[in-house]
Amino acid sequence: MTMCVITPESRRRRGKGRWAKQRPVIQMFHVSKSFGNDPPTLVDINLDIAKGEFVFLTGPSGAGKTTLLKLIFLAERASKGQVLVAGRNVARLRDSGIPYLRRNIGVVFQDFKLLPRRSVLDNVGFALHVVGTPREVVREKSLRTLKLVGLANKAHLLPPKLSGGEQQRVVIARALVNDPAILLADEPTGNLDPALTVEIMDLLCDVNARGTTIVVATHDATLIQRYQKRTLRLEQGTLVAEEKGARAAQLMVQG
Amino acid sequence: MSLVAKTSYFARTALESLWRSPFIHVVAVLSLAVALTGFGAARVVASQLDRLVESLSGEVELTVYLKADSSDETRAQLVTALEQRTHGKATIVSPEQALARLEAQVPGVRALSKDNPLPWSIEVAVPPSARQAQALREVARKVEQLEAVEAVDFGEAAVDRLEGLAFALRLAGLVVFGLVFLTVVVVVAATLQLAIYARREEIEIQKLVGATNRFVRAPFLIEGALQGLLGALIALGLLLLATHVGWPRLVALLGVLDAVAPAVTLRLAGEVAALGASLGLVGSVLAVRRFLRA
Structure with a gap:
């Protein structure tokens, strides 16, 4: 479970060469986002995230991390600039096309967004019903994904009966059940204690090792230090630094 | 699937x-x-x-009073004509029948006069389809002009109301x-x-x-x-x-x-x-x- 912690340096170096050749799955060119007449939330963002990459998005609260993630799965549209997901310009995507984009993007939130009155299994299966998967397949795939996050034995419980870490794993299972190319996580460990945080992050590392591109927004410096991934730092809506692990964490603690 | x-x-x-x-x-x-x-x-x-x-409208009737000298033949012709016009049911009422009806309503009437003053008449029950006041008025006006007809009576006010x-x-x-x-x-x-x-x-x-x-x-x-x-x-x-x-x-x-x-x-x-x-x-x-x- 902790393999990406054990050999961060080697993986990073090996990875770097690979990423350079990979086609980027998420790209932003001069992206700005403003709401009404308020000062813009994001200003002139340029970024490249390659297929199979694991990226931290960090910065203080209100820096625009959530908004930036929202631009990727089109919960918001960019006011200016271009957002490309898997080579497609999503700014030009019509509203009717949004559902199909989202089927390729798993999203994980700090506040889980689970249905409290449906079983864990149903919560995961929810994402499969949406794409019209037959019932038996839904059951089988949901169980398999729950096994992946280590919750097969809790499939029939209701989410409120689970611990925070377990609930977050259910959310990850729901995000993964459709085999998305990209997984976006907005403060996935924000509500969890340190032990559970490690549990969730290790799970995300595993998922990443299977080839899923992962973007994690967090303001937790210890995470960034521990996992040594490429880190994009937002401040007041601008991308101020692009650092690797330890240095980024250092900057965070200092700044 | x-x-x-x-x-x-x-x-x-x-x-x-x-x-x-x-x-x-x-x-x-x-x-x-x-x-x-x-x-x-x-x-x-x-x-x-x-x-x-x-x-209620079913009770609306067109009553055609005939002149005293009308013949059986005229009456029969009129019945056919009326039935054709109104698509209703026309019945001939003889003076004797009319008097009998009146006697039933007002006993002793018969004794008042030796002669029967009531005329021959034809009663037409107007079917629902011809119930409109306008149509009835039309029929009444036309029938009134016929030679054998003395007068035409119909519940104009009732129909209107x-x-x-x-x-x-x-x-x-x-x-x-x-x-x-x-x-x-x-x-x-x-x-x-x-x-x-x-x-x-x-x-x-x-x-x-x-x-x-x-x-x-x-x-x-x-x-x-x-x-x-x-x-x-x-x-x-x-x-x-x-x-x-x-x-x-x-x-x-x-x-x-x-x-x-x-x-x-x-x-x-x-x-x-x-x-x-x-x-x-x-x-x-x-x-x-x-x-x-x-």
Whole structure:
């Protein structure tokens, strides 16, 4: 479970060469986002995230991390600039096309967004019903994904009966059940204690090792230090630094 | 495969929702039932009124008084002509018959005079299709010009009044129906919106994991239609109760209203069911629209 912690340096170096050749799955060119007449939330963002990459998005609260993630799965549209997901310009995507984009993007939130009155299994299966998967397949795939996050034995419980870490794993299972190319996580460990945080992050590392591109927004410096991934730092809506692990964490603690 | 999976998913979701939050759905179904009962009752009352007007108008008669020298042949010709014109039933009344009728109403009349002063006449029962005052007036005017005819009498005022009454009743019915309909749409949409509001979290998550608007909407539409049908079922039950149990009691109580008993026809049942389903559908379409924008 902790393999990406054990050999961060080697993986990073090996990875770097690979990423350079990979086609980027998420790209932003001069992206700005403003709401009404308020000062813009994001200003002139340029970024490249390659297929199979694991990226931290960090910065203080209100820096625009959530908004930036929202631009990727089109919960918001960019006011200016271009957002490309898997080579497609999503700014030009019509509203009717949004559902199909989202089927390729798993999203994980700090506040889980689970249905409290449906079983864990149903919560995961929810994402499969949406794409019209037959019932038996839904059951089988949901169980398999729950096994992946280590919750097969809790499939029939209701989410409120689970611990925070377990609930977050259910959310990850729901995000993964459709085999998305990209997984976006907005403060996935924000509500969890340190032990559970490690549990969730290790799970995300595993998922990443299977080839899923992962973007994690967090303001937790210890995470960034521990996992040594490429880190994009937002401040007041601008991308101020692009650092690797330890240095980024250092900057965070200092700044 | 996918279609079957989706359809069964929609149906299950709709039923599950009815099952999971019964209170809100009971409210929706009941408000629909009340409205549909109102609709059904209005229809029953309207058809009762129509029948009443019809039965009253059935008594409207055209009476043609003939000149004293008219021959049997003329009378027979006139009967045929009148029956053709009015599509009604014409009967010849001889002076003797007329006097006998009068004697029955006013005993002792016969003794007043040795001669029978009453003329030959022809009575025409006017069928409903020719009930309009305008048409009757036309016939009366034409018949009056015939040589053998002395005078024509028909209940012009009565026909006019009946027509006015029927028109007023229809208009009132239409206005009431319009008001009821408007109220129902508002109530149903509001109730369904409440039901959907209870599930906004579910909708949000559905959209997050890539559900199309159509996919989100479908179970709500099924739910709305089901609610409408349930409401219609209750309304029909109430209407049947009213016509089969309530009406006879009312007749027994008042003792005078021994008119034709009202009935819930198959056609009315169909109308109520169709109206219920479409009200539920329209209500849920309006209600769900707001929640799909995000």
